Amino acid sequence: MTDHTTLPHRFFLSISLLSILAGSQPDLTKELVSLRSSSESGVIRLNDDTVSKFITSVATPRPYSLIIFFNSADLNSNPLQEFLSEFAFVSASFIANNNNNNRSDVANKLFFCEIDESSDSESFGLFGIQFLPQICLVDPLMENLQDKTGRMEEEDVDGTAESVLEFIESRTNLTVGPLRRPPLLSKTQISVIAALITISAPFLIKKVLNGETIFNNNRVWQYGAVLVYFFSVSGTMHNIIKGVPMFVRDHQDSNKLVFFYEGANFQLGAEGFSVGLLYNVVGLLLAYVSYALVRVRNVSEQRVVMMLAMVVSLLAVKKVVYLNNWKTGYQIQTYWPSSWH
Numbered sequence: 181m182t183d184h185t186t187l188p189h190r191f192f193l194s195i196s197l198l199s200i201l202a203g204s205q206p207d208l209t210k211e212l213v214s215l216r217s218s219s220e221s222g223v224i225r226l227n228d229d230t231v232s233k234f235i236t237s238v239a240t241p242r243p244y245s246l247i248i249f250f251n252s253a254d255l256n257s258n259p260l261q262e263f264l265s266e267f268a269f270v271s272a273s274f275i276a277n278n279n280n281n282n283r284s285d286v287a288n289k290l291f292f293c294e295i296d297e298s299s300d301s302e303s304f305g306l307f308g309i310q311f312l313p314q315i316c317l318v319d320p321l322m323e324n325l326q327d328k329t330g331r332m333e334e335e336d337v338d339g340t341a342e343s344v345l346e347f348i349e350s351r352t353n354l355t356v357g358p359l360r361r362p363p364l365l366s367k368t369q370i371s372v373i374a375a376l377i378t379i380s381a382p383f384l385i386k387k388v389l390n391g392e393t394i395f396n397n398n399r400v401w402q403y404g405a406v407l408v409y410f411f412s413v414s415g416t417m418h419n420i421i422k423g424v425p426m427f428v429r430d431h432q433d434s435n436k437l438v439f440f441y442e443g444a445n446f447q448l449g450a451e452g453f454s455v456g457l458l459y460n461v462v463g464l465l466l467a468y469v470s471y472a473l474v475r476v477r478n479v480s481e482q483r484v485v486m487m488l489a490m491v492v493s494l495l496a497v498k499k500v501v502y503l504n505n506w507k508t509g510y511q512i513q514t515y516w517p518s519s520w521h
């Protein structure tokens with residue numbers, strides 16, 4: 181026989197539990213709003229504790245979505261930080277376009293967040309991040325954080341705010357609105373620059389007409405040629421296009437910097453500059469021997485300088501060959517005249 185006296189009690193208890201759960205989720209939303217307001221761009225820095233608090237410990241459906249930018253300060257990568265800045269532009273634009281009285285509920289449905297691998301590696305493991313940069317949308321129904329359907333495709337990660345905006349609007353029913361980029365120069369800076377140009381224009385024109393500019397100085401062209409040669413042989417254009425960092429932090433010791441990376445699949449900027457400097461030494465010595473040393477009348481002095489130039493060049497080339505072998509494992513074979521064997 182059923183104890184009917186307990187039914188009202190059970191119903192009341194169920195309603196109370198639902199009320200508590202329904203009340204706790206808006207509290208989380210208010211806390212996210214508070215965290216967002218404390219950030220200049222509106223991007224919330226998540227750690228292992230807040231990931232648990234706002235994602236893994238919250239029952240689905242959550243009353244909000246999170247779009248997360250995965251970062252790593254240890255990589256010291258300029259393109260990665262530039263993409264984070266673009267991500268922040270989208271965050272600030274979304275808040276500015278939707279945080280008015282009529283659309284404040286829209287602004288509280290999506291929160292922009294960042295997780296840094298260098299300090300919160302456990303969260304990286306939860307999401308199973310394999311490459312950077314990476315952006316993931318945690319919608320209200322997502323339970324498996326390693327589900328790749330919520331991530332940007334690798335070919336879509338182009339480092340621009342427009343790609344982030346398109347990703348958000350294609351995966352949610354929310355509208356970010358127009359991007360509000362800060363002007364490159366403020367009105368005060370533009371006024372100062374215009375005033376300086378106006379004041380200096382007569383003096384500059386006079387210098388040009390009299391041939392007294394730096395472009396009339398042969399040494400400027402000489403130094404410029406050396407710099408062009410250095411940047412060409414050091415792979416500077418490759419570093420700029422690919423966004424190669426000068427160095428990275430050692431994963432085993434964060435206080436140690438790595439300037440030379442062993443392995444043919446990745447090259448740091450410091451490696452290219454070091455090899456480029458060695459090439460530059462050989463090139464400058466060759467130029468000096470070809471154009472300056474031949475004008476020295478003292479034969480003994482010519483021979484001494486020539487021997488020094490050959491020894492330094494040999495050591496520089498030997499160092500380049502050694503670095504190439506260390507990095508790639510490829511051995512360069514030397515061939516001596518048959519009469520030397």
